[in-house]
Amino acid sequence: MVMRTRSYAIVAFTVLSWMGCDATGSRELETEYVVESVFVAGDPMPPLLLSRVGSLDAPYSFEAQAELGATITIRVSGAVANEEVLYEGVEDVPGLYTAADYAWPVLPLHRYDLTVQPAGSDEVITASTLVPDTFRVIEASHSALEYQSGDQLILRITPSEYEGRDQSYFIFVTESIEPFEGNLVPFARERYDNGDGQSLDDLRISSSPIVNEDNYDVNPDGTLSVRYPWIGINFYGPNILHINALDDNLYDFERSRSTQENGSTFGPGEIPNPLSHIRGAHGIFGSQARVSQRFTVVE
Secondary structure, eight states: OBOSOOOSSOOOOBOOOOEEEOTTSOEEEOOOEEEEEEEETTSBOOOEEEEEOOOTTSOOOHHHHBOOSOEEEEEEESSSOEEEEEEEEOTTSTTEEEESSOOOBOOTTOEEEEEEEOTTOOOOEEEEEEOOOOOOEEEESOSEEETTOSOOOEEEEOOOOOTTOSSOOEEEEEEESSOOGGGBOHHHHHHHHTTSSOOHHHHHEEEOOOBOGGGEEEOTTSOEEEEOOGGGOOBSEEEEEEEEEEOHHHHHHHHHHHHHHSOOSOOTTOOOOOOOOOBTSEEEEEEEEEEEEEEEEEO
């Protein structure tokens, strides 16, 4: 299952198909579900994708594996709101569900509890996320930077509060405003010219690894000075940097997904599955807060 976008955007991820074996050695596909939904503080209630895992013996198609007719509710609880939201299937878009008649945006420091009852099944899927608090950029060290110079973009931001945690976890997502071939930086140019299947659109948005307290300083006034890693730059010219503060679900999912994709000390067949915190299904049900800052990269 491949998530459609990196909206932080949000973490793109892959959930592998699961197969079981009977005593005769033939393979039998188990019915397992995949949930995909990420809440962003201040944004409208997000859509939710519901599907089943597919067979390893056939090409994957979300439409073919989409789960129809499920009963989906999300309980919102916190200082401002305490109510239940019904999600309904979108006509002509199999597996896509959206909030019905609900005007509230996603509220920071509120809990969102998911319950899914697939059609014709006794199984119940549940998950919860606590939305990180909103934060803001107070100042940026530069509006324009020379590519890979000794200078570094440093942003002073307010902290994003989160219950039970003494530090924030961020992911930086860089979005090029002018993703033209002539604007490719040398590293991205090499990847583009090597013919490895990466298009300009693929390179337009890039994301960093998780940024923790090792990559930012806590100032005397409680603000954070966050250093931007150059690895996220693929294009010269104007870029938008999205700073995303992750909830526990996204943090665990992203760090465990990175173990799968970037190599590890595990042997073949021993790599653990991504941590999803969804009970009764795979996938991601999480939340984040984000701010954005525009800056320019020059040669």
